[in-house]
Amino acid sequence: MSRLSDIPGETFSIPGLIKRNHELRGDAPALLLDGAEAGGAVSQAITHSELYHAVGLLCDLLSQKFHGAHIGILGENSNEWFLAFLGILCSSSAAVPVEIELSAEEAAGRLLRADCEAVFLSEDYRDYGEVFAAHGIEVLPLTLVKDMITAVTKDGKKTEHDLRCQIPSDTPAAILFTSGTSGEPKAAVLSHKGLLSNVRAIDERIPRIPGVLILVPLPLYHAFPLSASLGALLAHAPAICFTSVRRILREMPRRKPHYIVAVPAVVELIYENVKDLSEAQIKEFSGGRVAGVISGGAYLAPAIQEGMCGKGLPVVQGYGMTECSPIIAVDELKTGIHTGSVGRAIGDCTVSVSCPDENGVGELTVRGDNLMAGYYRDPEATAQTIRDGVLYTGDLGYLDENGYIYLTGRKKDLIILSNGKNVSPEELEGMFATFPYIRAVRVYEEDGRITGEFYLNKEQWPDAEERLKKDVLSVNRSLPKYKNIVSVKIGSALPGKKLFRWERQ
Numbered sequence: 001m002s003r004l005s006d007i008p009g010e011t012f013s014i015p016g017l018i019k020r021n022h023e024l025r026g027d028a029p030a031l032l033l034d035g036a037e038a039g040g041a042v043s044q045a046i047t048h049s050e051l052y053h054a055v056g057l058l059c060d061l062l063s064q065k066f067h068g069a070h071i072g073i074l075g076e077n078s079n080e081w082f083l084a085f086l087g088i089l090c091s092s093s094a095a096v097p098v099e100i101e102l103s104a105e106e107a108a109g110r111l112l113r114a115d116c117e118a119v120f121l122s123e124d125y126r127d128y129g130e131v132f133a134a135h136g137i138e139v140l141p142l143t144l145v146k147d148m149i150t151a152v153t154k155d156g157k158k159t160e161h162d163l164r165c166q167i168p169s170d171t172p173a174a175i176l177f178t179s180g181t182s183g184e185p186k187a188a189v190l191s192h193k194g195l196l197s198n199v200r201a202i203d204e205r206i207p208r209i210p211g212v213l214i215l216v217p218l219p220l221y222h223a224f225p226l227s228a229s230l231g232a233l234l235a236h237a238p239a240i241c242f243t244s245v246r247r248i249l250r251e252m253p254r255r256k257p258h259y260i261v262a263v264p265a266v267v268e269l270i271y272e273n274v275k276d277l278s279e280a281q282i283k284e285f286s287g288g289r290v291a292g293v294i295s296g297g298a299y300l301a302p303a304i305q306e307g308m309c310g311k312g313l314p315v316v317q318g319y320g321m322t323e324c325s326p327i328i329a330v331d332e333l334k335t336g337i338h339t340g341s342v343g344r345a346i347g348d349c350t351v352s353v354s355c356p357d358e359n360g361v362g363e364l365t366v367r368g369d370n371l372m373a374g375y376y377r378d379p380e381a382t383a384q385t386i387r388d389g390v391l392y393t394g395d396l397g398y399l400d401e402n403g404y405i406y407l408t409g410r411k412k413d414l415i416i417l418s419n420g421k422n423v424s425p426e427e428l429e430g431m432f433a434t435f436p437y438i439r440a441v442r443v444y445e446e447d448g449r450i451t452g453e454f455y456l457n458k459e460q461w462p463d464a465e466e467r468l469k470k471d472v473l474s475v476n477r478s479l480p481k482y483k484n485i486v487s488v489k490i491g492s493a494l495p496g497k498k499l500f501r502w503e504r505q
Helices: 014-025 048-066 079-090 104-113 128-134 143-156 192-205 223-236 245-255 264-274 279-286 302-310 379-385 425-430 464-477
Strands: 029-032 045-047 070-074 094-097 118-121 138-141 172-177 187-191 213-216 239-242 259-262 292-295 315-320 327-330 349-354 362-368 390-399 405-410 438-446 449-456 487-491
Touching: 014 048, 014 079, 014 192, 014 223, 029 048, 029 079, 045 048, 048 079, 048 143, 070 079, 070 104, 079 094, 079 143, 079 172, 079 223, 079 239, 104 128, 118 128, 128 138, 138 143, 172 192, 172 223, 187 192, 192 223, 192 327, 213 223, 213 245, 223 239, 223 259, 223 315, 245 264, 245 279, 259 264, 264 279, 264 292, 264 302, 302 315, 327 349, 349 390, 405 425, 425 438, 449 464, 464 487
Parallel strands: 029 239, 070 094, 070 118, 094 172, 118 138, 213 239, 213 259, 259 292, 292 315, 449 487
Antiparallel strands: 029 045, 172 187, 315 327, 349 362, 362 390, 390 405, 438 449
16 A cells, blocks of 8 residues: 555545545455454454445434534444444544543533534443433434444445545544543544544554554543554554453454554553563464554653563554644654654654753643644633644653653643752652552652652562662662652552552553
8 A cells, every 4th residue: 555645635534545445455354353242253354345335324324414513422442433433523523432431420511511412322331321311412322333334244245335535624523531630621622634644643653564453452532542543544454453451461362463552551561461471472472463562641661661672572652642633743663762752743743842941851832733623612721722823731851852752741740849950750750660569659749858659569579668768779879869759658558549640550
């Protein structure tokens, strides 16, 4: 297949790229059916042609009743979830993914905030349907999408439903709620142009492999796995397997993936299981074909990244935020991994450092096609985040001479000492990520001193406190004196609510 840069602008659209896959790789697998969820049957696949026609059929249905509407999706990872997302986008409506952890009333609140007229709902959450209907939101069962897959392949005859390929680039494609780490979650409106900028980034940064298989264990209602799945589908025409974090260790040897979409907690989980294995054992454990693990969504300790690479499982980091569709930067498997860096800005995106200090560290700002249109019905919050076409991320970092980005922390978490020195708690917390007896760590300022609060695994490591004393001294010696952890606290039990930037999974 030709590179995306060779495609004429008028056909470079989400439906246009789905059609391209249908024409060039129609009989190749696109979405794997999971045998474990199909009564133990042998895994099968939805081909790129079947995907194209099923999305076309769904698009026809949605366009008749919901053209230009906002439509929610609530359910666990599945092919039907992803196809519903594609159908909504290709019908010129906007998809609104909803977290499955929310109660029925909380989920209804999100849908109402986004002015959703309807919601696709999986069987596992059918009890939510009554609550949604009471709020005037029409419920569309996700089994409807499964029926459409059957319809286009019935009796071995494909029923053709063509997609309209031209959609204005500024058309809203999705409304995604932010994580809410700095207050009430906001609804970011992402355009087709923003999502397509991410497709180009994946085409540029991730090497193509014939017959590539991508494993996606992360929830699709998060921006990173959703955009990565969409980008991979449109750029590489791969086979994608949606699974869950709790099943990833079983799926790796079974599916034999080439790429895995992960967050640092998943990378740590894999590393904990391979760090003591031989080369032959690692191949058996991983399926023997892993060309790269793409990590994003949070800080990854360099020691974990180096450890994975040393075991023949290369890890590249990406950087993004929901408001940027979400990809801002990705490191490059093609040209060599830059440990500790999240890579360079994607093609049509410019990253700058606002008000850098003497070390070049400042707040990262972003300009480019990937920026959101704004927060839905919240012009005040939009104006605070995007000023004169520039998005202020709230993240601190610096760029090296080659444009590679290094994150140092969050602006709101920065510790400013009485001597004027700035200390990033994330940097210090990450230095303790490889000590197996530490369950979690939180670094903060208290009474003018840098304090480390540690939660230890004393059941497996009875001498954990003694080990910690030695390791804190060792870490302190490797750092400038002003960054030293002066006060050490030992927590008795992890709080029910996660309060930590780094916590062992």
